[in-house]
Structure formats: structure tokens, C-alpha cells
Amino acid sequence: MDYEQIAQREVLGYWHAILGTLQQRNLLKPRPQQGGYVVPQALGILDKERAYFVLDMLRLAGVPRERWLDRDLWRQWRAALSGRKVCVADGYGLVIVVGRTPGLPSAKHLPSVIPLTSDCVPDGLYTVCLGQSKRGAVALDIAGKHRAILTGGTSGSGKSTMMKSIILQLAKKHTASEFQFAICDLKTVDFRDPFDKLPNLLCPIAYDLDAAGRLIERIEQERQRRAAVMHGAGVADWRRLDEPFPLLLLVVDEAADFAKEPPMKTLITIARKGRAMGVSLIVGTQLPSAKVISPQVRANLATAIAFQCRTHIESQAIIGKAGAEGLDRPGLALAFLDGRWQTVQTLRVGDDGGDLADTVAVPVAPVLAPVEVDLVTFALDDLGGCFIINRLYDQFKGQVSKRQLTKLAQKWAMRGWLTEPMHRADPRRVTDELAALAGGGLPCGQGTFPGGTVARVARGGTTLEPSEPVTRGGDTASKPVIGAMTGGFPVPTFY
Numbered sequence: 322m323d324y325e326q327i328a329q330r331e332v333l334g335y336w337h338a339i340l341g342t343l344q345q346r347n348l349l350k351p352r353p354q355q356g357g358y359v360v361p362q363a364l365g366i367l368d369k370e371r372a373y374f375v376l377d378m379l380r381l382a383g384v385p386r387e388r389w390l391d392r393d394l395w396r397q398w399r400a401a402l403s404g405r406k407v408c409v410a411d412g413y414g415l416v417i418v419v420g421r422t423p424g425l426p427s428a429k430h431l432p433s434v435i436p437l438t439s440d441c442v443p444d445g446l447y448t449v450c451l452g453q454s455k456r457g458a459v460a461l462d463i464a465g466k467h468r469a470i471l472t473g474g475t476s477g478s479g480k481s482t483m484m485k486s487i488i489l490q491l492a493k494k495h496t497a498s499e500f501q502f503a504i505c506d507l508k509t510v511d512f513r514d515p516f517d518k519l520p521n522l523l524c525p526i527a528y529d530l531d532a533a534g535r536l537i538e539r540i541e542q543e544r545q546r547r548a549a550v551m552h553g554a555g556v557a558d559w560r561r562l563d564e565p566f567p568l569l570l571l572v573v574d575e576a577a578d579f580a581k582e583p584p585m586k587t588l589i590t591i592a593r594k595g596r597a598m599g600v601s602l603i604v605g606t607q608l609p610s611a612k613v614i615s616p617q618v619r620a621n622l623a624t625a626i627a628f629q630c631r632t633h634i635e636s637q638a639i640i641g642k643a644g645a646e647g648l649d650r651p652g653l654a655l656a657f658l659d660g661r662w663q664t665v666q667t668l669r670v671g672d673d674g675g676d677l678a679d680t681v682a683v684p685v686a687p688v689l690a691p692v693e694v695d696l697v698t699f700a701l702d703d704l705g706g707c708f709i710i711n712r713l714y715d716q717f718k719g720q721v722s723k724r725q726l727t728k729l730a731q732k733w734a735m736r737g738w739l740t741e742p743m744h745r746a747d748p749r750r751v752t753d754e755l756a757a758l759a760g761g762g763l764p765c766g767q768g769t770f771p772g773g774t775v776a777r778v779a780r781g782g783t784t785l786e787p788s789e790p791v792t793r794g795g796d797t798a799s800k801p802v803i804g805a806m807t808g809g810f811p812v813p814t815f816y
Contacts, residue, residue, distance in 0.1 A: 331444065332365040335372050335419050338401040346394065348384050359383065363417070369445075369465065374417040381415075389415050404458075421445050422460040431455065433650055437668040442490045447500070447568055449490040451483070451626075452652070452667035459658060459665050463491065464568050467624045467658075468601040469592040473609035473639040474628025479652040480605040481511040483626070484572050485670040487603065491570065492521045502570040503540060505533035507578050523569065524737040533573070534584045540571050540600065541587050543735055547598040559599035570601045576618075577608040585618070592621040609638040626656040626665075689758050692720050693729070697759035700751050707748040708739050 340360055343349050349358040362380040366373040376389070388394065389409050398407040398419075406420040422443045431453060435441075441450045447464035461467040472480050491500050501523040506512040509528045517526055527533040547559065547566055559566045571591065579585040592602050604622060606613050609630065619625065619641065627645035630636045636645035636655075644662075645655045652667045689697070699716055700708050708730055714723045721729075730749060733739045738755035742748060 327446075328367045329365075331421075332367050332372055335402060335405075336363070336365060336374065339374070339398060339417065339419075342394070342397050342401050343382075343384065346397070348382075348388060350383055367421075369462070370421055372419040372421060374419070376415040376417065378414050386411075386415065389417075406457075422448065422450075422458060431653070431664070431666040433666070434652070434669050435666055437486050437489065437670050439493070441668055442493055446494070447491065449487050450668060451486075451656075451658075452654070452665045454663045454665045456663070459663060461487070461624070461658075463487065463570065463601050464599065468596055469622045470603045470624045470626060471614065471619060471622035471639065472603065472605045472626040472628065472654075473614070473635070474607065474630055474645065474648075474654075476607045477651055478607075478628035478630075478648075479654065479667055480607065480628055481508075481574055482652065482670050483628075483654070483667050484574065484603055484605065485512070485516070486668045488516065488519075488521075488570070488572065489670065491568075492519050495521070495568070497521045497567065499567050500570070501567045502572060503527075503536055505536055505571075505573045505575075507533060507575040511574055512572075523735065530578055533579075534582075537571070537573070537584045537587050537591075539737075540569065541591055542741075543569065544591060544595050544598050544600045546731070547600070548594075551598065558597055566599045568599050568601060570603065573602075573604045576604045576606040577613045580613045589617060589621050609635040611638060614638045624656070624658070626654050628652075628654050692717065694759045696721070696726075696729075697751055697755055701756060701759070706751045708733075708751060709748045 340349070340358075343360075344358060349360060351358055359382045361382040361384060362377040363374040364377075366375065381389075390411060395407050395409065398417075399405060402419060405422065408418050410416040410418060422445065435453055441458075443450055443458075443460055445460075445462075447462065449461050449463060451459045451461050453459065461470075472483060474480055488502055488504075491502070494500075497520045501521050502519075503523045504512050504516065504526045506526055506528055507530065512526055516522070524536065524539070527536040551557070551559065551562065554562055556562055571588075573579070573588065576585070576588070579588070588602065588604060591600055592604075595602065602622070604618075609627075619639075625640045627636055627639040627648075629648040629651070630639070630645040633643035633646050636643050639645065640655060640657065648655060648664075652669055654665050654667055656663055656665060658665075696708075696713055696717065699713065700706060703716075704712055710723060710726045710730060713726055714721070730739060733755065734741060734749055738752055738758070739749040740752060
């Protein structure tokens with residue numbers, strides 16, 4: 322299913338809820354002979370943040386114009402659409418406007434704790450809920466305007482919890498072929514189970530400075546590889562490829578250790594150039610200072626989120642202004658989002674990932690297909706561990722094409738299952754991890770290969786259920802999707 326079909330399905334879902342509300346308020350006339358009801362007709366348009374329904378003024382199904390402008394009707398629509406904001410614009414015609422992100426109720430006082438649950442996760446691709454402000458839910462577009470995030474604050478203020486929340490929400494909605502992440506956890510304690518077992522994990526989590534430096538450099542190499550592929554395909558955005566790359570999110574939990582070091586320069590490069598290639602970045606530190614967060618760092622990490630700080634100087638280093646020193650509890654953050662300063666109570670994630678982790682897919686089955694096992698075995702037994710595409714193609718001609726072998730080698734190298742050659746003419750070699758996979762074992766910290774078997778596991782239970790199909794990578798908001806919402810919808814369709 323391509324993303325145009327996904328967008329049309331989303332728009333139809335909103336439209337059915339709108340029609341259902343009209344029917345509940347007895348605004349639709351039944352059709353005794355044909356069944357169902359006489360319904361209005363509209364043109365549905367979807368953009369990044371809203372869905373628009375441009376009503377056909379000649380086919381309003383007898384619903385008077387003033388009824389469309391009834392705010393009580395808008396409130397009932399909002400309830401039917403899981404809290405999404407709804408209004409009707411009245412100009413040359415009538416347009417129903419629906420926000421794509423479900424809203425939490427506005428409040429005079431923010432709750433001190435908001436647990437991360439499945440209900441918090443918004444519908445949009447690569448969109449996550451940061452938490453709640455007094456105006457309602459606050460959403461982040463990790464593939465778009467919030468793809469480069471700087472966050473800081475004292476120890477225990479909520480930075481790592483925010484990062485966990487973002488990863489879990491994205492992993493719940495996307496397969497490993499749509500979303501992947503890599504983590505530098507230099508504190509060594511924040512990202513363990515279940516993050517080291519998620520199928521979206523690109524490579525083992527880096528827990529020391531040397532491993533983190535190599536991981537950051539590897540992400541930059543992947544960005545350059547993607548740039549070359551896009552240049553060859555003649556596209557300027559990763560979502561325009563025939564087979565889009567997965568969104569790749571790099572999380573660096575403690576940037577102070579990289580201050581004035583080469584990895585920090587690489588992080589700046591990724592932040593500055595990664596958008597078009599689908600590479601996003603979150604950098605956090607509990608020691609916000611000018612030495613760690615230089616003006617260049619802050620300029621390239623456009624979205625800044627400050628948790629509780631000790632002084633106004635630390636707040637200034639993160640968000641460019643004082644204020645974060647006044648935050649008085651864990652999880653409370655100050656950020657400039659959607660054109661205004663907002664105080665947000667961020668979502669809280671339990672030590673085990675909480676409710677949401679129970680529904681995220683985890684690897685429970687071998688991740689290599691039989692022919693892939695044969696390829697690795699032949700490389701180990703007959704090629705001295707070298708993954709030589711021409712030799713493998715000659716041996717397995719008819720089972721796999723040379724193009725498939727090339728793509729497989731690139732994906733396995735990206736996951737760290739094949740080594741990077743020292744020289745261009747040298748072949749890649751099978752790593753111990755890939756050899757273990759071919760033997761039936763699953764190395765610690767590795768998720769499933771895209772296309773592998775994944776099941777959803779309920780904690781404490783023994784029942785395995787096939788994972789729900791997840792939509793193909795791509796952004797439904799990357800361009801408007803227009804489709805006519807016409808015809809009669811019988812009651813069972815939207816009851």
C-alpha cells in the first residue's frame with residue numbers, strides 16, 4: 322500500500338466520523354429504497370497538520386448552512402475524532418478543518434505525571450507526542466521541522482525519558498524498513514531492555530566513547546551513501562525514491578563527552594545535511610554550557626527543549642533565554658514550538674518501557690531467510706568469510722539476482738553484519754554476529770532484518786500474535802493528497 326492510499330484511508334476515517342455525528346444529530350435524511358442516508362459530498366485534502374473537507378455547496382444533503390457553523394456540532398465532532406480539533410471555515414463556501422494530531426484536554430494546571438500509553442501516540446507518520454501543555458497535546462514531526470533536537474537539563478530532569486518516549490512511539494508505528502534508530506548511551510544505564518531488543522535498532526547500542534565515535538561516523542557514512550543514491554536517482558528528498566529509505570534517528574544521550582572532539586563536528590554535519598536523506602538527530606546533555614553547546618551546535622539543532630537547569634546561564638545555553646531554571650519538577654520542559662514558547666509536561670516512561678513497550682514488536686524468530694543462511698554459509702565455508710557478490714551469484718544463480726545481492730550487502734553492512742573494506746577493491750567480510758545468525762542464534766542487541774518474522778509479545782503471557790501490518794515508509798504529508806468523498810455511506814459503514 323503506497324502512501325497515497327494510506328492518506329486516503331485516513332481521510333475517509335475522518336469523513337465517516339463526521340457523517341456518523343450528522344446522523345446521530347438527525348441531520349441526515351434516510352433513503353428508504355436504496356438504504357443508508359443522503360449524505361453531503363466533499364473534496365478531501367490532506368496536508369502535514371490538517372485534513373480539509375471542501376463541501377460541495379450544491380450537495381449538502383439538506384443540512385442548513387447555519388447548522389455547519391454550530392459550535393456544539395464541532396465539539397461533538399471533536400469527541401468522535403479522538404480529541405482532534407475541528408472547525409468549519411465559512412467564506413465563499415464551507416470547509417471542515419480537522420487537526421491530524423489528537424489533543425489532550427486543555428488545563429489550567431498541568432498534571433505532574435503523564436504516563437506514556439498507546440493512546441498518547443498520534444496517527445501521523447513519524448509524528449510523536451512530546452507531552453501536554455496548557456493548550457493541549459504537543460506533537461513533534463521527527464522527519465520534518467523537528468528532525469534535529471537539542472535537549473538539556475540536570476540529571477534526572479527528564480531528558481532520557483523524553484528520548485525513550487520518542488523511540489517507543491516511532492517503533493510502535495513503523496517497521497524496521499520504515500524506521501531505524503541508533504543510540505550512544507555514554508551513561509550506560511538508560512537504554513537497556515527493551516531498547517536493545519527492538520527490531521528497529523540499527524546496530525548495537527554504544528556504551529563507551531570509542532564505540533560512540535565509530536557509531537556516529539557510521540551514521541555519517543550512511544548519510545553520504547544515501548546522498549549518492551538520491552543523486553543517481555535524480556531526487557532531492559528521500560521520500561521521493563521508488564523505495565524510500567527508512568527514517569534513521571541517531572540519539573546521543575550525553576554530548577558533553579564529545580565537546581571539542583571530532584564526533585561533535587560530525588554530529589553538526591549530520592544535523593546540517595541529514596534532512597533530505599532522512600537522517601534525524603537528538604542530542605542531550607546534563608552539563609549545558611558554552612563549552613558543550615556552542616552557537617554552531619545550537620544553530621544546527623533547530624528544536625531546543627530545556628528541562629530543569631541549575632542557573633539561567635544553563636537555560637541560555639540550551640534555548641537562548643532564561644526560564645528553565647524555574648522549572649520545578651522532573652519531566653517539565655520549556656521549548657519554542659509552533660511559533661510560541663510552551664511549558665510542556667513530557668510523557669513519562671517506566672523503567673521497563675511501560676504500557677507501550679508491551680505492544681512494540683520484539684524479535685522472536687530467526688531473522689535470515691533460508692537462502693540468506695545459505696549465502697552466509699557458502700561465504701564462510703568456501704570463500705574464507707568473504708562476501709564476494711560475483712562468486713555468490715554464480716553459486717546461487719536462479720535463487721537470487723546480482724542486484725538483490727548488492728542491496729543485501731549494503732543493508733548488512735549498514736547493520737554491522739558485514740565489515741567495511743579497508744580498500745575499495747577488498748571484499749566485505751562476514752562478522753561474528755552474522756555467522757551467529759546463520760547458525761540460528763540471535764546476537765545481543767540486534768533486531769530483526771527488515772522483512773524478518775516479527776511477533777507481538779504480551780509481557781507475562783505465552784500467546785504470540787502476528788504483528789499488525791504497518792504502512793510503507795513515506796510521509797503522507799509530503800504533498801497534499803486529494804480524493805473525492807462522494808456517494809452514499811450506509812449506516813453500518815460508520816455506526
